[in-house]
Amino acid sequence: MNLVYPLFADNMFATIYLLVIAFCFGAVFASFITCTACRVVIGEDWTKGHSHCDSCKHELSMLDLIPIVSWLALKGKCRYCGAKVPARDVIFEIVLGLAFAGTLAFNLAVDPVVIQTLVLEVLLLGLSLADYDNHIIPDGFLLAMLIVWIIFVGFMPDTQGYALDGIIAVVVIAGIMLLITLILNKVLKKQSIGMGDIKLFACCMLFTGLYRGVLTLFLASMIGLLIAAIGRKKKIAFAPAISIATIISLVFGGTLINMYFGLIGG
């Protein structure tokens, strides 16, 4: 079975069509995962029940739930009670839509590696939101990441090499991170980096492998510092930084690493 569907550089229409579809899928999944993340955090059953307005509790119809479009059409208000619907949700829909389209455009193919990255983007958005809002990374999301990895390993061009690379990255990079955390905890006499962050990092390492894993660690530290510098929150959520770093490493990592070695190699 040929799972690779290359985007045709000479067929502009097909390429644009596919990117628009990818954007729409991204927006729909963002809408789903933001709702799921909220429910998981407050302990609601995310598999059951209809979406409802947070203010008036009115059940929302399909027309109210079209990503981006509904929000624009209703001018960011609830159709029933007129309460403001936060623009944040729409921003995430646009962001994940762009991430989907960007991942596809940059890889110029629809293959297992790309599909796995798209699934990962959805999960990382969900757990980043949970961490940002409530400072917890639900284990369910991490378990889902693990299952995705186990399933997709079998579809990789070099299954054995891919699996080994991921496991080595977990042991080496996440292992070093755990060691540093334990030492810091002893010295500072308080929890320095959360265990949830380390578990998330270990899960991400499975996908990035060793080289991209080092890049992810570097990027996550930079993004984390940036969020800490511009954020007003006392307690910093690291999951968004780790998530953004992981996606950048997966999508652009090969190019960035080549550029780096090109620079130091002269």
Ligand SMILES: [Zn+2]
């Ligand atoms: Zn309402």
